[in-house]
Amino acid sequence: MLSTGPLQLRLLSCVTILLVFHAVVAKKDLKSACSTCRQITDNFNKGFDRTAKQNFGGGNTAWEERKLSKYETSEIRLVEILEELCESSSFECNQMVEENEELFETWWFKRKTKNPDLHKWFCVETLKVCCPKGTFGPDCTACVGGSEKPCHGRGACDGDGTRGGNGKCSCDHGYKGDHCLDCTDGFFNAERNDTFSLCAECHAACKTCDGASSQDCDECKEGWEEDDQEACVDVNECARDPSPCKEEEYCLNSEGSYSCKACDEACSGCSGAGSDECQACANGYRHVEGSCKDIDECSEPEAVCTQEHQECLNTHGSYRCLCSAGFQDQDGECVQTQDQDQTEEPGSPDAAENSHGEL
Template sequence: QGFERTAKQNFGGGNTAWEERKLSKYETSEIRLMEIVEGLCESSSFECNHMVEEHEEQLETWWFKRKTKHPDLHKWFCIETIKVCCPKGTFGRDCNSCVGGSERPCHGNGVCDGDGTRGGDGKCSCNHGYTGEFCLDCTDGHFSAARNDTFSLCTECHTSCKTCTGATNQDCHECKEGWREDDQEACVDVDECSGEPSPCREDQYCLNADGSYSCRACDNVCSGCTGAGADRCQSCAGGYHRSEGTCADVDECSQSDPVCTEDNQKCINTHGSYMCVCTGGYEEKDGKCVHTVPPG
């Protein structure tokens, strides 16, 4: 990356021709080497920075004397000289080939432990959908769409299948939980919401989904419901009544029989209820509205 980043740079003084005449070419200069070396490590990597500092002299030797014959810095420095790296697709002290070979470690379906380093054991960590020592087998929920001794393509089953041989819901070996086999031997959704009793609480309604269901809270105007909204109530909650197919607020304050019976009280309607408050010039004391005594 440092080579690419500095490839089109110069000394930065504004007069490239003069600088290169007096200071030699930037392309092969020590300044460019320093900029490349500074970019070799992430700023937070103490180990990498320490290693670069420790082998600074060897890096300079490569830059001025070996670069033409050994143009690949990573190979010359990291793999062949200080021997802390391995070529891609190999691992361990002797840079052995990963499982599946160095060209396609883990047969292209996983990650080789220690790949490119002098550590690791070369074992494969398989990608999603793949399993086995060589990452050639398919996990549950996937089927083998193509396979030979060195290649395997595992494809996801239909969402209804636990195991399968193909991509449709008729290719299931076994249905997942929340699905059942129909007369055509296809896995279809189980509608948990159609059964009795409902799997949800009395203040909830059931919403079916593919392979599952959810319980949603009824509208607060309802006492039991079959769906969302005030028009899906089985009955109305206290303080509400049925009106034109929906549950609406009862205005207790407009009823013929007064609900606020104390002297100097007035009624204020609220959603699903009401309040009794003292009229102007009066305040509540011990459940009674008494005349407000002016201060002083």
């Protein structure tokens, strides 16, 4: 239960709690303590929103507010919020709430109107486990670039808003340096002064540059080369002899690179996608009207399945010799089965395949 003692006793209790708490915090990770405190105040704000339209639960809100008090500013509402601040498994969070319960009551009843920002009042000004935004470390030192614009607005200050960290900047993508005012490779300073930098991306051809076009490259990226106008242009790797791709692949050029793609199955070597880009036709295919087409060996004048009771089945680039219905393969010959009424279709699972007919 929350204390309801005299004001002097409550203030003395608050001072005692603060002294004990700071002795504990001095031995802990200040950055972690601030993180816990921020979690608590964030959850408090969520609880405040969650209970905004609730009442005492009796159903007669007008009577409750007339006889008891307004639920909006009641101790009951405060207790309901405090009970939901921490997960049961979070020791540090529960400890911080328990040790500072009276401070929450003080803020709730006496400080909330003039100090609506609970995090600032509780974590920064009262417990002093956090720093104001844009500052870091035990003394809340201003980050590089100033507390209003840490890292000149181009990065994150280590320990920002906590009593920990070293204030070093982690720069945003495209920026580098202690102050995040310089540009990384692939970017250039479109604007720059002592407190502001705007890094814009180089042309895709440039590794480094001093402008936006391919003629502003200081150095070309791999896959690009300088032309007579001192601009970086794409290298067409596919025009090289020999080709960078394997025999059964064709080369596809792209800006700054290339890729190797598999030829169509009808081709033996190719210059592009499809059976009309074959350099020669693969076995089982022949050149017909500009592209390589499958040879239907089963329709050729010269029979390919010559055994008695055999039938021919065409496949892509080849064929198969199968025993007719009612026959099965035995040692390379199609022998009639015992069930003479069997009517299997050629190519069915029970039809035997003549492996000697495979091309």
